[in-house]
Structures are given as C-alpha cells and as structure tokens.
Amino acid sequence: MAQHPEIRTVNVTRYVTPLREGGSLPAIAEADDGFMYVLKFRGAGQGIKALIAELIGGEVARALGLKVPELVLANLDTAFGRTEPDEEIQDLLKASVGLNLALHYLSGAITYDPAVIKIEPRLASQIVWLDCLLMNVDRTARNTNMLIWQKELWLIDHGATLFFHHNWQSWKEQALKPFVQVKDHVLLPQASQLIEVDAECRTMLTPERIRAIVDLVPDEWLATDLAEASVAERRQVYADFLITRIASSHIFVKEAQHAGKILI
Template sequence: MKKLEIRTVDVVRYVKPLREGGSLPAIVEADDEFPYVIKFRGAGQGKKALIAEFIGGELARAMGLKVPEIVFMTLNDSFSKTEPDEEIQDLLDFSVGLNVGLHFLSGAITYDPLLPIADPMTASKVVLLDSLITNIDRTHRNTNLLNWKKELWLIDHGASLYFHHMWDNWEEHSGRLFPAIKDHVLLAEASKLDEAAKEIVQSIDKSVIKEIVSHIPADLLTEEGSDITAEEKRTVYTEFLSRRFANIELLTKEAKDARKASV
C-alpha cells in the first residue's frame, strides 16, 4: 500500500440535506470546489461513526474496492445561523469543527440487488470486509452501495466497529464470529470467498492497519469524560483489527456456511 494521504478541506457552502436514515448527512461544497457528502460529528453516534466511516472506507480501498475519496472537513459556526430548519440548525451547531466527507458521485444510483453488477471476487471481498469490521449495515433493506458508471462503489461504514461503544471488552469482541453476515446483500454473489481471503491477506497486514489508524485526528478520538488517550485508542483499533484479520479463515468459513445455507 502506498503512503496514505488524507486531505483536509473547509466547507464553504451547505447545499442540501440527504434525508436518508437518521443522521442527516448532507451535500456540501468545499474550498477545493468539489462537492462532498458530509457525515456530521453532531449526529446520532457522534465521532465514533466518523472513525468507523474512515477506517472502513480506507480498509476497503486497500483491498482494491472502490470507495469515494474520504476527506476531513472543517465546518465553521456560520452555517447554522442561516439555516431555517431547527433540526438541521442544531446538527450544524453540534458539528462545528472536524467532520468526515466523501466525494459526491454525481449521477450515482442506489445499488439494486435485483440488478447485480458485482463480479464474484468483488462481492466476496465486500462480504469479508464487512465481517472483518463487523459492519451490520449492508443488507437488502439498506445496501450502502452505489452503482456509478456501472461499477460498484462502497459508502457508509459508520455502523462498523461497534466494539468501540464499550471499550472495556474490545479483546472479547475481536475474537468473535459475525453471524449477521447471513443477511449480507452480496452474499449470494460471493462465490470466491477463499480466493478473496487470500488477496486480502496479501494486501493488508498490521502495518497497513496501523498506517490507516494513524491518520485519525486526535480531535475525533477525544471524548469528554474518558480517561483513554487518543494514542491508546489508536493502539486498540490497530490491535482489534489485526486480530480480526488474523481470524480471516474462520470468518471466511462462517460466510461460506451462511452462503451455502441461503443459496
């Protein structure tokens, strides 16, 4: 993996909210003149969802999967002052500072499971990615996938890594299987799980994980009332993910068994 470079941009225009789900992401324009979908630190799961978004997206990219560019986005306090919607106004107020954005893919449509565009290897990698990062939110009900220019793109990993809502039992979580994989939207297409696992192991080792985690800003890792430092949290994320990847054979078998039971 080449050295990771994550840009930080400033939000210059709030375009419109995306009223899908409860977190109210929005389309904004940044000072680089590009549009982004911004995920707000002031939304439901707060900064932890942004961390999961970043880690999940960059791990997917390291596997060779397609993910919109992820940036850190600075939001100032001026936007809420001109926003008439009180709910959005509060969200903007609570999100002043550093947020996470994904490059907006103009013209992309939500992935339709009835019109599959994922080849077996891509589908298998996505299934294993979600098992590794414990992503419970890629189902037929909510695919979190886009069809852009007839290619599959991954978005929205904020529901991943749910262990970090309870730091004290991360070691136990790291060794668990992931039964929710049976509901994965791409499971039926994932016919190359063994081959995908081999490619993932070749692409990602502990150094890659550590490199990704090292880019999480301390601001997003800091919680009021928590005694755990930002650096200690980076260490936990690195160790948790390293243990998950070390268990990829068991997770692959679990996915294969779930696929056999459902296909």
C-alpha cells in the same frame, strides 16, 4: 498502492441540501476546493464514533482495491449555518463545529439493485470479506450502501462498522467473534471465492498498513473521554482489533461459508 494513505482537509463553504435518509441527517455541501461532498456531521446522533468507523472502514476498503469515494476531513466554522432557517439543521451545524467527515459526491450515481445487477463472484467475495472484518451490519438487500457510478460498483457508508468501540473493554473478545449477521449480506449468494480472497486480503492488509490507516483518525475524535483512555491508547486498540481480526480471519470466513450454504 501506497503504504501510507493520506487524507485532505477542506473547509465547508456552502450547505446545499440535507439528505434525509436515515437518522444522521447528512448533507450535500460544497467546499473551498470547488467540489461537492456528502457531509457526515460529528454532532449527529451516532456521534464521532460513526465518523471514525466511516474513515477507517472506507480506507480499509480502498486498501483492498475496492472503490470508495474520496474521504476528506471537512472543517466547519463557528459562523457556518447561522442563516439556516431549519432549527433542527441549525442545531446540528452548531454541534458540529470543527472537523467532520465528507465523501466526494458521486453526481448521477444510482443505488445498487441486486435484482437488476449481478456482481461477479470475486468482487462479491471481497466485499463480503471486508464486511465480515469490519462487522458491517449495513449491507443488506434492504439497504445495500452501494452505488453504481460510471458503470462501476462503489462502496459507501461504513459508519455502522467497528461497533466494538461502544464497549472498549471487550475488544479482544469481539476481535475473535464470527460475524453471524453475514447471513443477511446482500452479496453473500455470489461470494463463492472467499477462501481465495481471504489469502489475498490478509496479504494486502499488513499490520503496517492497518496502523497507517488508523493514524489518519484525528486526535480530537479520539479525545472524547480521556478519563476512560488516552488518545494513543484508543488508537492502539483500533489497530490491535483489526490486526487481531485479520490474523484470525478463518473464523469469520468459516461463518460466511456456513451462512452461504444455508442460502442454497
């Protein structure tokens, strides 16, 4: 796997249809490379921080060898959406001019149903480990945020991760916290190889690889409030948070094992 991940930039050419699941109102859109994408808007309620979490979380998952749809930066022109009749969508498009984030649209994919498909222990353990690292509260039985596409499991929607960035001052404290919400993780009952997976994941997610992933975040997404911190300082905090959390992974692995035993 490459040490230095890359991310393409595309221009959105056609708004196809909104996806009304959840509050952020993502959409299926077509880009100038001819592909269809699920477009996540910077002007949505969760704002740019959700896009940063989506990008970092998705690329960390990919670095671990997990399947994630390709992520691209999606440029939205000022003229885009002027003919959109829906006022709510038009406002969203106007507020999202510039760089947004999009995931390659997996046509024909179905939502993962834990009652129908069982995931083998190693893969389940990898995903639980990832979500403990990222503090992902959004992989529950009610909302798995996983798809089955071409008979393989794909991870989507990492925008609800890294919530330390809503309170920058406490990032060191947050980095060392167990992830108690793991008790609600949809794959926790199958995650019986956390110790083995922990050692492998720590080896793969070197500080250099983490910094390379964080470097993918566009400067303009980090420049929302320069009075609070500079772009470079914010980028450094994301990297330091993840590097610290990986180095202290025994804390969240122990919490996950404890939560798993309670389920038995």
